[in-house]
Each structure stands twice: as C-alpha cells, then as structure tokens.
Amino acid sequence: WRPTGLFDLITCVHGMHYIGDKLRLLTQISQCLTESGRFVADFDASLVRMPDGRAATPHVSRALRSAGAEYDARRHQVRWCEPIPLAFPARYLGADDSNGAGYTGQPAVASYYAWE
DSSP: OOOOEEEEEEEEEEGGOOOHHHHHHHHTTTEEEEEEEEEEEEOGGGEEEESSSBOHHHHHHHHHHHHTTTTTTTTEEEEESSSSOOOEEEEEEETTTTTTTTTTBBBOOOOEEEEE
16 A cells, blocks of 8 residues: 555554554554544554564554554554654564454454564
8 A cells, every 4th residue: 555645534444454564554554644634443453463473462552652543452443643653663574364363253364573
C-alpha cells in the first residue's frame, strides 16, 4: 500500500489479520493522515510474534503508546488522530498463514519480527 496523498479517515475492520508485515503497514498509516485525520482499526497485537513464536504484545503496545496511539487489547483496537511518530525497533522476518483462527474465529496471519 503506497498512498500518494493524505486522508481524513482511515479504517480497517478485520483486515489487519490477513496482513503479513503488520508493523510496516501501521508505520505507513501513521504518516498518511491530515492534521485533523483519524485512524481506527481492529488489531490483535498477539499476532505479532518473536522469532520463537512468543507474542510480542508488550513491545508493540509500548511502541504504539509512546507514539501517541491508543491500543485497547480487550477490544483488539488501535486508534490515533493526526500523523504520529510511530516506529517499531523490529525487523520483519516473515509471516505464517497457517496460524489458525484469531480472536474473531476466522483464519489469521501471524507476523514474525526480530526486536532490537
């Protein structure tokens, strides 16, 4: 996804579950909003994994919150207003589409990262 403009609203309902490099997509979105723009998405941070398969949820949550995003783990939702300085100190290693069902009961892709 390579947008060429800025947006007032970006939403994603249950689409992040199927993305391989979830953190890259979030980082791209963080710079695609207008000054009064808003982003809201269903996002399960437990689908972001360490190389050994453990969930990287604490790392993801910390990066989101330090950039000014709100992450609600109970509702599996991430949101923010206006462009934010989002960066994840992680290198994408690949994805696993045989992960099984996510919290929605539908198939979900697990994304693997090496954290610095």
